[in-house]
Amino acid sequence: MNALLTLPDAAWNALQLRLDRLAAGAAGGALLSVTLDLGAGERDWLHAQPASREFCYWAQPAAGRHRLGLGRAVVCTSAGPARFTALQAAHAGIAGDWRHDGELGGDHVPVAGLGFAFDHGPGASPARHDGLGERSLPRAAGDLPNAQLGVAAVLLTSAGDRLSATFTTPARDRADAVARWRRLLAARPLAALPTNVPLPATALAERAWNARVERALAAIAAGELDKVVLSRSLRLPLAGRVAPAALLARLVERHPQATAFAIGGEQAVFLGATPERLVGLRDGAVRADALAGTAWDDEPLAVDKNAHEQALVVAAIREALAPLCATLELPPAPRVLELRGLRHLWTPIAGRVRAGIGLFDLIAGLHPTPAVGGSPGAAACDWLRRHGERRPGWYGGGIGWIDRHGDGEVAVALRCGLLGAHHIELPAGAGIVAGSRAAHEFRETEAKLGTMLDALRADAGQARTGT
Numbered sequence: 001m002n003a004l005l006t007l008p009d010a011a012w013n014a015l016q017l018r019l020d021r022l023a024a025g026a027a028g029g030a031l032l033s034v035t036l037d038l039g040a041g042e043r044d045w046l047h048a049q050p051a052s053r054e055f056c057y058w059a060q061p062a063a064g065r066h067r068l069g070l071g072r073a074v075v076c077t078s079a080g081p082a083r084f085t086a087l088q089a090a091h092a093g094i095a096g097d098w099r100h101d102g103e104l105g106g107d108h109v110p111v112a113g114l115g116f117a118f119d120h121g122p123g124a125s126p127a128r129h130d131g132l133g134e135r136s137l138p139r140a141a142g143d144l145p146n147a148q149l150g151v152a153a154v155l156l157t158s159a160g161d162r163l164s165a166t167f168t169t170p171a172r173d174r175a176d177a178v179a180r181w182r183r184l185l186a187a188r189p190l191a192a193l194p195t196n197v198p199l200p201a202t203a204l205a206e207r208a209w210n211a212r213v214e215r216a217l218a219a220i221a222a223g224e225l226d227k228v229v230l231s232r233s234l235r236l237p238l239a240g241r242v243a244p245a246a247l248l249a250r251l252v253e254r255h256p257q258a259t260a261f262a263i264g265g266e267q268a269v270f271l272g273a274t275p276e277r278l279v280g281l282r283d284g285a286v287r288a289d290a291l292a293g294t295a296w297d298d299e300p301l302a303v304d305k306n307a308h309e310q311a312l313v314v315a316a317i318r319e320a321l322a323p324l325c326a327t328l329e330l331p332p333a334p335r336v337l338e339l340r341g342l343r344h345l346w347t348p349i350a351g352r353v354r355a356g357i358g359l360f361d362l363i364a365g366l367h368p369t370p371a372v373g374g375s376p377g378a379a380a381c382d383w384l385r386r387h388g389e390r391r392p393g394w395y396g397g398g399i400g401w402i403d404r405h406g407d408g409e410v411a412v413a414l415r416c417g418l419l420g421a422h423h424i425e426l427p428a429g430a431g432i433v434a435g436s437r438a439a440h441e442f443r444e445t446e447a448k449l450g451t452m453l454d455a456l457r458a459d460a461g462q463a464r465t466g467t
Contacts, residue, residue, distance in 0.1 A: 272416025
């Protein structure tokens with residue numbers, strides 16, 4: 001049988017002994033993690049498709065960081081306006097009784113994956129279950145809960161020219177943990193990517209888009225909003241099942257400066273390659289990206305509309321971080337972020353958090369930025385709800401990780417798709433401000449759709465955008 005990682009029986013026996021020692025005196029619900037040093041090397045872990053449908057992936061190829069998580073040791077979910085507070089409490093509960101045996105540090109430590117949809121959805125009580133339990137989760141589009149914090153049962157890491165594997169289980173389930181871990185490491189060969197992905201005609205989609213843009217511009221002219229981000233989706237049929245790992249490998253290859261991500265459920269996989277970090281926290285240092293304004297092909301980037309969008313995002317992030325940070329540093333002018341086929345105005349923001357401020361406080365303060373919602377934020381989100389904005393999966397939300405000590409990073413879920421058994425849904429959006437032209441904003445969404453469309457096609461020479 002194919003496997004993502006093969007270890008000799010002696011290594012598994014030694015792992016069981018380390019696990020038993022770690023469990024001494026632990027409560028049944030305590031998490032136990034053992035990390036194995038797999039030696040020097042670099043790997044994206046995408047040479048095969050995990051047999052388990054429940055997996056997660058996080059990679060920053062340019063920095064040499066890749067993580068692949070398999071199965072679930074524990075998962076907590078929530079929804080509603082207090083979802084980040086609920087996940088913060090869940091993390092505190094998990095981290096307070098989380099034991100780790102491992103000699104490697106840095107990126108080779110246990111982490112919990114986290115993610116959330118753009119909108120908070122209806123209120124729901126937070127739920128926690130171990131990976132072996134039955135699920136009753138508040139769902140978002142595409143078999144994803146509205147917000148989730150979960151620890152993978154097996155975490156394969158490549159970082160700093162080193163490879164490692166971290167195995168995690170609740171203490172009460174340690175007796176058969178090794179057998180479960182070995183099953184999770186099973187894999188299937190990668191299926192070929194489609195040679196052709198049929199694209200629907202755009203005439204109807206563009207007419208519907210134009211009508212929505214006109215309604216948004218009317219609200220802006222009436223003083224209700226300064227900006228609102230509208231999105232649209234392509235739902236494309238696929239001939240046969242697409243291996244998510246193959247699609248991720250294509251995204252990693254073509255977008256090394258981006259953050260590649262995936263979260264797999266029973267029915268669908270949400271995956272993509274985003275250029276934008278929402279927030280990162282390490283040893284008290286915080287970093288965030290203000291990214292807005294888009295240009296492609298020969299389109300100029302330095303135009304008033306893009307500068308206005310960028311200024312709104314910078315101001316909102318500064319306002320959100322100011323009460324949470326002791327210091328903040330911003331460059332005097334935005335930079336240009338060059339991507340494959342797209343350019344954005346980019347302002348990197350750095351600072352140090354005040355005592356007692358954690359990653360979930362930063363997420364709650366920042367999300368949604370005007371780059372994905374609009375400005376003012378509450379008014380824009382309310383307008384989008386009233387006008388039926390629908391975003392598949394966690395598009396426009398966030399996806400990332402957090403370790404036992406509270407350090408972590410969350411990326412904005414953009415340039416993405418929701419992959420089902422026989423179709424894929426690709427969303428893209430554009431910011432509408434005074435002076436926006438519907439046809440131009442439609443072309444912007446087409447250019448952004450190109451990231452996933454290009455990765456889907458086996459022939460790299462085919463059209464880059466959805467046009």
